[in-house]
Amino acid sequence: MAVCYTERMKHTALVTGSSRGIGAGIARRFAEEGHRVAIHYREREAEARALYTELSESGCSVMLVCGDITDEAQTGEIVSRVRETFGFIDVLVNNAGIALPTQLVTDTSLADWRRVMDSNVTGMFLVTNAALPEMVSQKRGTIVNISSMWGVTGGSCEVAYSASKAAVIGYTKSLAKEVAPSGIRVNCIAPGFILTDMTRCFPEDVVAGICEETPLLRAGTQADVAAAVLFLASEESSFITGQVLCVDGGRCI
Numbered sequence: 001m002a003v004c005y006t007e008r009m010k011h012t013a014l015v016t017g018s019s020r021g022i023g024a025g026i027a028r029r030f031a032e033e034g035h036r037v038a039i040h041y042r043e044r045e046a047e048a049r050a051l052y053t054e055l056s057e058s059g060c061s062v063m064l065v066c067g068d069i070t071d072e073a074q075t076g077e078i079v080s081r082v083r084e085t086f087g088f089i090d091v092l093v094n095n096a097g098i099a100l101p102t103q104l105v106t107d108t109s110l111a112d113w114r115r116v117m118d119s120n121v122t123g124m125f126l127v128t129n130a131a132l133p134e135m136v137s138q139k140r141g142t143i144v145n146i147s148s149m150w151g152v153t154g155g156s157c158e159v160a161y162s163a164s165k166a167a168v169i170g171y172t173k174s175l176a177k178e179v180a181p182s183g184i185r186v187n188c189i190a191p192g193f194i195l196t197d198m199t200r201c202f203p204e205d206v207v208a209g210i211c212e213e214t215p216l217l218r219a220g221t222q223a224d225v226a227a228a229v230l231f232l233a234s235e236e237s238s239f240i241t242g243q244v245l246c247v248d249g250g251r252c253i
Contacts, residue, residue, distance in 0.1 A: 012086040017096025019048035021196040025222025031060035069123035079130040094124040105159040120164035139183040176242030185241040192248025215250030
């Protein structure tokens with residue numbers, strides 16, 4: 001029998017970094033499934049507004065929220081605005097993050113290292129801390145963190161990014177143990193090579209080489225990741241917590 005997640009869950013989801021790429025794909029899938037979605041952005045207002053317009057005009061319940069997730073005061077304001085508009089945040093998707101150009105670790109400046117860690121780890125920590133108290137008090141809620149296959153295997157010349165995404169995995173497992181008694185589940189998605197606006201500019205031979213190294217012989221899509229996030233946020237995964245789901249076509253086998 002086919003699973004219809006929306007028959008069991010009509011929730012509010014905050015998706016950080018959802019103006020484009022994987023985050024936009026996640027926000028779009030949740031909205032199309034009938035959930036209330038907060039589209040978060042920091043600088044890419046035009047892209048965020050375009051997504052908002054697309055979804056709202058199709059009848060979806062969406063809102064825009066802007067803020068720097070590496071700033072504690074702003075993260076509190078982000079969460080407060082979502083609650084004021086949509087009420088309790090049932091699902092938090094910590095997707096926002098950045099990557100550096102491929103480079104040797106010895107060419108990575110301390111400033112760049114800190115920028116990656118702030119965006120990919122500290123931001124997740126701050127947004128979660130802002131949303132978590134109400135989840136604990138109501139003894140419900142799900143958190144899905146977006147890591148990367150490099151967080152699982154490590155990536156050569158991607159040390160800062162890989163380290164930050166490995167930290168996301170460790171954070172996920174630790175937090176899952178801490179909040180499970182409060183009825184809150186915390187899981188993690190580790191995407192492989194996913195076709196987005198950024199990766200579509202890669203040379204065809206590079207993409208072909210990546211696909212050849214992938215057991216399923218193709219690149220992933222935003223829809224692949226969004227489907228996995230939707231599953232982990234739904235009641236269909238109610239006995240799953242602290243797990244890392246690799247959406248990578250088999251790259252991490």
